[in-house]
Amino acid sequence: MTARTSLASWQALSAHALQMKQQHMNDLFAADTQRFKQFSIQLPSLLLDYSKNLITRQTMELLLTLAQDCEIPCWREKMFAGEPINRTEDRAVLHTALRNRSKTALNLAGENITARVEQTLEKMKNFSDRVRQGHWKGYSGKRITDVVNIGVGGSNLGPQTVTEALKQFSDNSLNVHYVSNVDGAQIAEVLRPLNPEKVLFIVSSKTFTTTETMTNAATALKWLVSSSFDEQAVAKHFIAVTANRENAAQFGISRENIFEMWDWVGGRFSLWSAIGLPIALDLGFDKFIELLEGGHEMDQHFQQAPLASNAPVMLALLSIWNCTFLGAQSQAILPYDQSLHMLSAYLQQAEMESNGKSVSWHGEEVNYPTVPSIWGELGINGQHAFYQYLHQSNNVVPADFIGSVASNTPVKGHHETLMANFFAQTQALMCGVDEAQVRADLHAKGRQQDYIDKVAPHKVHKGNRPTNTILMKRITPKTLGSLIALYEHKIFVQGIILQICSFDQWGVELGKGLASKIQHELESNEENAGHDSSTAELIRYYKAVKNQTAGKSEQ
Numbered sequence: 124m125t126a127r128t129s130l131a132s133w134q135a136l137s138a139h140a141l142q143m144k145q146q147h148m149n150d151l152f153a154a155d156t157q158r159f160k161q162f163s164i165q166l167p168s169l170l171l172d173y174s175k176n177l178i179t180r181q182t183m184e185l186l187l188t189l190a191q192d193c194e195i196p197c198w199r200e201k202m203f204a205g206e207p208i209n210r211t212e213d214r215a216v217l218h219t220a221l222r223n224r225s226k227t228a229l230n231l232a233g234e235n236i237t238a239r240v241e242q243t244l245e246k247m248k249n250f251s252d253r254v255r256q257g258h259w260k261g262y263s264g265k266r267i268t269d270v271v272n273i274g275v276g277g278s279n280l281g282p283q284t285v286t287e288a289l290k291q292f293s294d295n296s297l298n299v300h301y302v303s304n305v306d307g308a309q310i311a312e313v314l315r316p317l318n319p320e321k322v323l324f325i326v327s328s329k330t331f332t333t334t335e336t337m338t339n340a341a342t343a344l345k346w347l348v349s350s351s352f353d354e355q356a357v358a359k360h361f362i363a364v365t366a367n368r369e370n371a372a373q374f375g376i377s378r379e380n381i382f383e384m385w386d387w388v389g390g391r392f393s394l395w396s397a398i399g400l401p402i403a404l405d406l407g408f409d410k411f412i413e414l415l416e417g418g419h420e421m422d423q424h425f426q427q428a429p430l431a432s433n434a435p436v437m438l439a440l441l442s443i444w445n446c447t448f449l450g451a452q453s454q455a456i457l458p459y460d461q462s463l464h465m466l467s468a469y470l471q472q473a474e475m476e477s478n479g480k481s482v483s484w485h486g487e488e489v490n491y492p493t494v495p496s497i498w499g500e501l502g503i504n505g506q507h508a509f510y511q512y513l514h515q516s517n518n519v520v521p522a523d524f525i526g527s528v529a530s531n532t533p534v535k536g537h538h539e540t541l542m543a544n545f546f547a548q549t550q551a552l553m554c555g556v557d558e559a560q561v562r563a564d565l566h567a568k569g570r571q572q573d574y575i576d577k578v579a580p581h582k583v584h585k586g587n588r589p590t591n592t593i594l595m596k597r598i599t600p601k602t603l604g605s606l607i608a609l610y611e612h613k614i615f616v617q618g619i620i621l622q623i624c625s626f627d628q629w630g631v632e633l634g635k636g637l638a639s640k641i642q643h644e645l646e647s648n649e650e651n652a653g654h655d656s657s658t659a660e661l662i663r664y665y666k667a668v669k670n671q672t673a674g675k676s677e678q
């Protein structure tokens with residue numbers, strides 16, 4: 124297989140990037156009145172404007188040639204068909220099958236997985252209806268009022284991001300809580316006001332081995348059993364979502380309370396599976412289906428639209444252009460809709476755990492930057508915190524601005540203020556303002572010359588900072604489904620072009636292994652040989668202070 128860097132399109136892009144670094148977007152806009160039309164895509168749920176990137180028609184042609192050279196259409200087909208494109212784990216990648224609303228049969232290892240997905244959906248429907256309607260009772264016969272989802276990473280971020288985003292669509296039949304941190308403070312705070320007779324725990328873990336989740340689940344179990352004095356209570360108050368039925372059953376969860384997950388669904392792409400149960404419980408099963416429909420709509424766009432008008436493909440190509448060719452090292456996700464306040468955390472896992480790697484498919488170090496670090500915050504809060512950096516630091520941070528035309532919570536006078544900022548910021552980041560203009564403005568305001576001389580250089584905004592604007596019509600279960608699937612496919616395309624194995628996460632293993640050995644040390648008098656001196660001394664200090672504190676509290 125050809126190394127990416129030896130492709131003619133790659134080399135042409137490298138040369139083209141050197142030229143483009145000399146350009147300013149202001150001049151590109153002045154030279155091409157069709158720029159917005161040329162560089163935007165309208166979909167049923169959203170508008171993507173990528174014209175405020177340092178690109179020309181030639182850039183896009185070269186990027187599209189690269190996409191063709193990397194056989195994106197062929198890889199896309201392989202993914203949807205269930206070929207084992209997760210190479211290092213030899214697994215299919217089929218989160219798209221979970222939301223395949225056309226329900227076409229898909230065979231994987233001789234089994235029709237569409238039918239299994241439908242069975243699980245049916246089970247989710249029955250279960251969520253029973254709990255929401257009060258037919259599922261706790262051990263003392265009371266209806267469930269609170270659901271606590273215990274899970275971390277992909278078993279937390281997806282459902283929580285969605286239920287937070289769609290709060291306005293909840294009828295509040297149930298209060299849904301999330302526990303992800305093994306810091307006891309979180310579970311203690313969540314459980315404190317709850318009545319064990321009315322709580323349902325979902326232990327959400329694909330592997331059912333994740334230490335944080337198992338520790339939290341054991342604490343929840345103890346809390347329930349000690350309050351109910353009844354081991355049978357577990358059957359009424361604990362369910363599991365997992366691909367590891369045996370471990371869940373050993374934990375004590377009745378087999379009929381286990382919802383199935385499959386190894387062909389990656390944790391960070393799993394909100395469409397039974398991992399999405401908190402969504403169905405919070406919003407109702409019909410809304411969960413609408414979310415799936417939105418994802419499916421984006422799948423169809425991704426499969427059918429030509430590459431040049433394919434939104435996920437464009438987002439991936441632009442990320443590669445900005446990072447791999449122009450050298451940006453991070454990317455900001457800046458939602459302006461309050462409901463999307465967890466989106467950047469969600470996308471951090473989705474993108475960084477997928478493509479934050481530096482070894483290629485062939486097992487060799489890649490000699491180009493792969494993906495940027497993803498960070499972000501609600502844009503409007505960011506404006507009063509870190510936008511100074513976006514506008515004037517000497518690091519260029521490409522940013523995705525995400526806003527909605529219609530608010531789900533209209534309050535007179537608010538939405539236009541919000542959206543005026545949304546539009547103004549991408550304009551300011553692109554256009555900037557030069558020193559001559561700054562001086563003229565200060566002069567027009569009647570400022571003294573010495574003040575102008577002192578302040579003018581500090582008020583210069585170089586502009587030329589790339590942004591994508593994603594304007595949603597309104598956040599609904601369906602449009603949110605499309606938005607999330609848009610990013611999922613962007614990540615897939617990026618991975619293929621960069622020759623990264625997007626669907627494993629070996630990089631999280633080393634730390635996990637060390638933590639389990641250190642935990643043993645912390646809980647005993649043993650000291651592991653073989654620590655570096657920093658780690659050894661930190662652990663000694665921790666244990667010494669802990670012993671002193673324990674000694675004092677005993678006195």
Ligand SMILES: O=P(O)(O)OC[C@H]1O[C@H](O)[C@H](O)[C@@H](O)[C@@H]1O
Binds near residue numbers: 330332333
């Ligand atoms: O669902 P689980 O098996 O508990 O895994 C939860 C999370 O833990 C891991 O360490 C992985 O890095 C994540 O990809 C995963 O989503």
